[in-house]
Amino acid sequence: MNARNAVKKLLVTDPCMKVALARGYANASEIARRAVSLSEGDLSQYAVLSALKRMNFGPVDQRVLGMVASSTIDIRTGLAKLSIRSEDFDEGMLQEQGGFMTVTKGLDTTTFLLEEKQVEIIVRTVRGGVLERKDSLAAMIIRGPLDTLNTPGYLAFFAELLASSSVNVEDIASSYYDVMFVLSEDQIPQAFSLVNEAIDSLRRQLGARNRSTS
Numbered sequence: 001m002n003a004r005n006a007v008k009k010l011l012v013t014d015p016c017m018k019v020a021l022a023r024g025y026a027n028a029s030e031i032a033r034r035a036v037s038l039s040e041g042d043l044s045q046y047a048v049l050s051a052l053k054r055m056n057f058g059p060v061d062q063r064v065l066g067m068v069a070s071s072t073i074d075i076r077t078g079l080a081k082l083s084i085r086s087e088d089f090d091e092g093m094l095q096e097q098g099g100f101m102t103v104t105k106g107l108d109t110t111t112f113l114l115e116e117k118q119v120e121i122i123v124r125t126v127r128g129g130v131l132e133r134k135d136s137l138a139a140m141i142i143r144g145p146l147d148t149l150n151t152p153g154y155l156a157f158f159a160e161l162l163a164s165s166s167v168n169v170e171d172i173a174s175s176y177y178d179v180m181f182v183l184s185e186d187q188i189p190q191a192f193s194l195v196n197e198a199i200d201s202l203r204r205q206l207g208a209r210n211r212s213t214s
Helices: 003-013 015-023 028-038 045-054 062-069 116-125 154-164 185-213
Strands: 072-085 101-105 109-115 132-143 171-175 178-184
Touching: 003 015, 003 028, 003 045, 003 154, 015 028, 028 045, 062 154, 062 185, 072 116, 072 185, 101 171, 109 116, 109 171, 116 132, 132 185, 154 171, 154 178, 154 185, 178 185
Parallel strands: none
Antiparallel strands: 072 109, 072 132, 101 109, 132 178, 171 178
C-alpha cells in the first residue's frame, strides 16, 4: 500500500477527519501516524505527510455526513442473481414468488435478485434460457432518511468506502430511501464492518460536535 492509498483508506473509514483536513485544523502528524499503522509499518510517517501535502481535500457536504450518521444496515443472505433476455420476461414469473426479490428491467436484459430456494421456479419458466446465474450472494441494504437518493454524494460515500477496501460489488440498486449493494456472501462480514464503523464514527463525532455547540 502506498502513502496516498493509506491516507484514502483512513479517511473513508473516518470521514470527519476529511472535514478537518478540508478546513485546515487537522493534526497532520496524528493522521500520518494512523495511516502508517494501517500500512502495518510498510510506510514512513514522512512519506505519509508528503502525500497529505499533495492531496486536495475539497469540502465535504455536512448534509451527506448527517444522512450517513442516520442510516441503518440490513443484511440478506442466501440470494442468487439471474439474467435473462427482456423479451423472455413474463409477469407470470412473479406470481409464484415469495420472500425477498428485486427485478431490474433493461432494454435487452432483465435481472432477478431473489432467494436461492426460488431460483428454479424462474429457470423453469424462461423460454430462451438463462444468460447468467450467480449463487451465494448477499444484499447489504442501507436505509437512510427521506430524500436520501436526491442528495448528491450519499450513495458515492458508501461506494467509495467499499471500493477503497477492495470489496467487489456485484450490483447496486435503489428504492426510495434504500440503497442495496449486492456482494458475494464471503465479503459481507468485511463490508458490514466497514459501513457500520463509518456510521458509528460519524454518529459519535457529529453527536459530540452538537453537544459542544448547544
